[in-house]
Amino acid sequence: ETARALEAPAGFLDRLRKVMDRNKIPELKNSAAGWRCVKDVWASKWNDRAYYSRRARGLKEEDLYMAVLIQEIVPAEYAFVLHTVNPLNGDTGEIYGEAVPGLGETIVGNYPGGALSFTVRKDTREPSVLAYPSKSVGLFGSGHMFRSDSNAEDLEGYAGAGLYDSVALPPAREERLEFGRDALTGDDAFLQEFLRNLAEIGLAVEKTFDSPQDIEGAFAGGHYHVLQSRPQV
Numbered sequence: 031e032t033a034r035a036l037e038a039p040a041g042f043l044d045r046l047r048k049v050m051d052r053n054k055i056p057e058l059k060n061s062a063a064g065w066r067c068v069k070d071v072w073a074s075k076w077n078d079r080a081y082y083s084r085r086a087r088g089l090k091e092e093d094l095y096m097a098v099l100i101q102e103i104v105p106a107e108y109a110f111v112l113h114t115v116n117p118l119n120g121d122t123g124e125i126y127g128e129a130v131p132g133l134g135e136t137i138v139g140n141y142p143g144g145a146l147s148f149t150v151r152k153d154t155r156e157p158s159v160l161a162y163p164s165k166s167v168g169l170f171g172s173g174h175m176f177r178s179d180s181n182a183e184d185l186e187g188y189a190g191a192g193l194y195d196s197v198a199l200p201p202a203r204e205e206r207l208e209f210g211r212d213a214l215t216g217d218d219a220f221l222q223e224f225l226r227n228l229a230e231i232g233l234a235v236e237k238t239f240d241s242p243q244d245i246e247g248a249f250a251g252g253h254y255h256v257l258q259s260r261p262q263v
Contacts, residue, residue: 068098128148
């Protein structure tokens with residue numbers, strides 16, 4: 031509540047507009063609402079998930095620093111997360127991934143249910159489905175996403191992903207998912223092509239950074255978007 035009560039520093043919103051314009055991010059139509067979203071992300075440093083996770087690992091509050099990323103939302107038909115080394119078994123020759131209909135917040139925000147989970151062999155590009163999706167709700171929309179970027183992502187032996195809140199402006203709409211009609215579960219040709227394309231993305235990003243990567247991305251209108259990549263913990 032203390033973080034949410036903060037007032038914007040003098041000139042902050044004007045500088046924010048200039049930076050967004052320079053980076054060709056559509057301007058915020060409601061800068062006051064944008065400031066509220068920034069504060070909501072900051073405040074999530076002290077939500078239950080984050081607080082108890084840090085306390086369990088003995089991290090001090092002052093050890094963690096948080097920035098807020100503001101990104102244009104890709105109106106995703108599907109979102110995905112890739113680990114270029116399988117974190118379940120440490121296999122460096124295998125990519126592990128998860129995918130869901132809609133925006134990726136239902137993966138990283140721990141919404142109830144499971145994502146489509148799969149592996150792809152790097153040498154053969156052969157995909158294997160581990161589990162079909164069971165998320166009951168998908169998030170859909172466009173606009174801006176306000177999300178955390180903290181040094182907790184890079185602290186040795188500690189993964190901070192999913193602990194802090196992401197806030198969409200305008201809020202994403204929830205839709206009840208019907209997997210009987212979805213291409214992920216009803217069109218095997220699409221599924222196989224989709225998974226092989228994700229593997230190619232994972233390999234390209236891993237080669238670019240020359241290290242195992244944790245990648246977030248989206249598929250919309252026939253195009254694949256890499257939204258974020260960081261060293262895999």
